[in-house]
Amino acid sequence: MKDEGHPTHHTGRVSLLRSVWYRSRSEARDDAEAGRAIAMPTQTTTPPLLQVLRRLALALLVLAATTLIVWVDRSGYRDGADGSVDLLDAAYYATVTLSTTGYGDITPVSDAARLTNILVITPLRVLFLIILVGTTLEVLTERTRRQVRIHRWRSRIRDHVVVIGYGTKGRHAIQTLIGQGIARERIVVVDTQRKAATAAADEGLVSVTGDATRSDTLVKAELPRAARVIVAAQRDDTATLVTLTARQLNRRATIVAAVREDENAPLLKQSGADTVITTSSSAGRLLGLSMASPSVARTLENLMTLGSGLDLAERPVAAEEVGRAPRTLADLVVAVVRDRQLLDYTDSRLAELRAGDRIITVSRAVAPEEE
CATH class of the missing domain: 3.30.70.1450 (Regulator of K+ conductance, C-terminal domain)
Known part of the structure; x- marks a missing residue:
């Protein structure tokens, strides 16, 4: 079933492989804007010291391989000092060559040695330099990897749950969803506070930072393709406007909204919410029930809390x-x-x-x- 009444730019999205090599100007702009707002689930990273040790090991491996190549073909090289090339000379030549110093005291003289320099040692020199500047490349690679993750997520996500507001209500709603078997990767959080969005990402959730009353923010959360929407805003007027915007973008999704006052519940219904939960009256009824019958209140609390x-x-x-x-x-x-x-x-x-x-x-x- 196709959604109507919302932007359809996702239908023509290029494949992930093609996006790595080429993206149109509009696609690049969309991904750049999404990258500033979308926080992907936090992944474990390699400790900095271990990264440095790995680069050092790779550099030494390249140096050793180059030394071996030169020593095996040592008859094709000439040392300006004594005319012959031993293992130490081969290591010396590999070092000055890979570091692009090139003193010229040891040179390839045979055709085979020169061909080996062109086809083998020159690529090793480039690899050696890449390893040396690995920190800068890692930053660029991480940025590209993050853009690819976001692009892949945006192209694949559908029939998911969008939770608007990562406060107390939103967090408990997500805990209940997870307890009911919904995978974390099927839940997207939208919050105006970057701190809250970051906290959601640390919990393994995709999060979007932005004003949920704006359609462009909800589009970044792929709400037009969501199956369910939970509106857990702090204010009733915000919840109403968010519900209106969400319903305009997605006609088929089930929308559940929370409000503080009973008098605002009909307004949320008219705005497009399928179910409206009044938090203040629900809390009041639970308080009264706890006073009249604490055991009944505890039983009701157990029923509402999965696994308790x-x-x-x-x-x-x-x-x-x-x-x-x-x-x-x-x-x-x-x-x-x-x-x-x-x-x-x-x-x-x-x-x-x-x-x-x-x-x-x-x-x-x-x-x-x-x-």
Whole structure:
């Protein structure tokens, strides 16, 4: 299903291999802008001292190989001092040649030695110089690698989850998504604060720094191709504008938004949110329930926290469960979604389960050693 009503520049994106060699001016500009805003998951890097030791080892290896080549063909070289070339002379010649010093006291005189200098030693000299300036090249290589990672991610990501806001609500929403089996690479965070975006990248998430009320920021998060959007902004007016922008860019995505005040919930619904969670009233109800019945409140908290004792989850009906009554299942069925209607366990229409039903169950959390 193709999205409508949003930019379609991604449909003509070149392949990853071609992008390394050639990119049009507009593609290069898009990747440069995305590179400033998108933070990829943090990867482990080699310690600086180990990098230096590796370069030193490579340089010595190239020097040793050049020395061996010269010594094997030593009859084709002439030493201005004594006329012959031994192993020490070969090492000396390799050193001054690779460092481009070239004193000229030892020279190739035979055709074979000169040909070897052209075809073998000259490339080794270039390799030796590359190793010596490896720090500068590494910076350029890292920048290119980062652009390639971003380009590859932008070209491949689809049907993912975009979480707008990496505050308390956003972080807990992501923890729940991960607990439900959604991979970290399928989650994209958008936040106005670079510090928050960096923290998300440190947790293995792709993050975008920018104002989520602007469509260009959401396009960088590939929201037009997302399957679900969670709006966890700090302010209700911001959440409303973000929801409007997200719905304009993506007509098919499921949007869940959080607001502080009940009176703003209908406005979020009109803006395009499929589900609106009122945080203040929900917290108030939980407070009142905790006072009236602490045990019920703790049970409800367990149900909302994956892995804490009891899990409340939604899943499709298995083939072997079709035709059975909900009460006969191993898991406790509290509701069934049928034809987009939510039916609780007391509904008379739930005498038996049908193919295509989705059941909401309460089950015991699986301990890590049991998985």
